Amino acid sequence: MKRNNKTIYIILLIIILVIILFIVKQNRKDNNVNTIEQEASQGQLVQELENGTKLNISSKLNEEKETDGLKFTNIELTQQNKQTVLLADVTNISENATELKLVDVVFLDREGNEIITVGGIISPLESGEKTQFNTSMTLDYTNVYDFKIIMK
Numbered sequence: 001m002k003r004n005n006k007t008i009y010i011i012l013l014i015i016i017l018v019i020i021l022f023i024v025k026q027n028r029k030d031n032n033v034n035t036i037e038q039e040a041s042q043g044q045l046v047q048e049l050e051n052g053t054k055l056n057i058s059s060k061l062n063e064e065k066e067t068d069g070l071k072f073t074n075i076e077l078t079q080q081n082k083q084t085v086l087l088a089d090v091t092n093i094s095e096n097a098t099e100l101k102l103v104d105v106v107f108l109d110r111e112g113n114e115i116i117t118v119g120g121i122i123s124p125l126e127s128g129e130k131t132q133f134n135t136s137m138t139l140d141y142t143n144v145y146d147f148k149i150i151m152k
Contacts, residue, residue, distance in 0.1 A: 046142045054079040060146040067149050069094030070101075070122065072133065079142040086118075086147070088133045092125035099124050102152040105135055107144040115144055 045058045056062075056077035065072040072088040079085070086105060092098055101122040107115045120135035 045145060052080065054140065054142045056142045056144065058145050061144060065147075065149060066093070068101075068151050069096070069098065070125075070149075072149065077142055077144070077147075079140045082138060082140075084137045084139065084141045086120075086133075086135050089130055090122055090125070090133045091130045092127055095127050097124065097126045098122070104150040104152065106148050106150060107141055108146045108148065110145045112146075116141055 045056055045061075047055050047057050049055055061077060062075050065075075069092060071091045071093045073091065075086070075088040077084070077086050103120045103122060105118045105120050107118070109115055116137070118135050118137055120133060122133055123131050125131060
């Protein structure tokens with residue numbers, strides 16, 4: 001076989017391997033998404049990730065929330081190293097700038113009963129401006145169904 005043909009075969013083999021690796025990676029990603037959706041539909045609220053982080057997968061908790069002209073999106077509740085953290089993007093959807101706001105975050109179970117209330121602070125925002133909200137607790141509170149924000 002000529003050297004030219006060997007090179008072509010090697011290149012084709014490499015391309016085929018890359019395509020196979022891409023397909024396998026996509027299947028793993030799709031399986032992870034399906035697993036999360038399946039666990040949520042079965043009533044499980046927490047999934048443990050490979051690195052040991054607990055992730056709340058409640059669709060209710062992750063819904064966008066609005067209160068007093070503020071919209072909470074991209075909500076994530078995780079626990080790692082004995083620290084539970086609630087993260088969310090907060091956007092001022094009102095026409096007026098806001099001042100520093102103290103809030104209570106009330107975590108709820110499936111029946112709407114309060115599990116715990118945690119304080120938080122939202123920085124001043126101009127109309128349309130976005131910031132990240134972050135509050136944390138030193139116990140594991142990832143197994144909650146929903147939360148509400150109460151302005152102080």
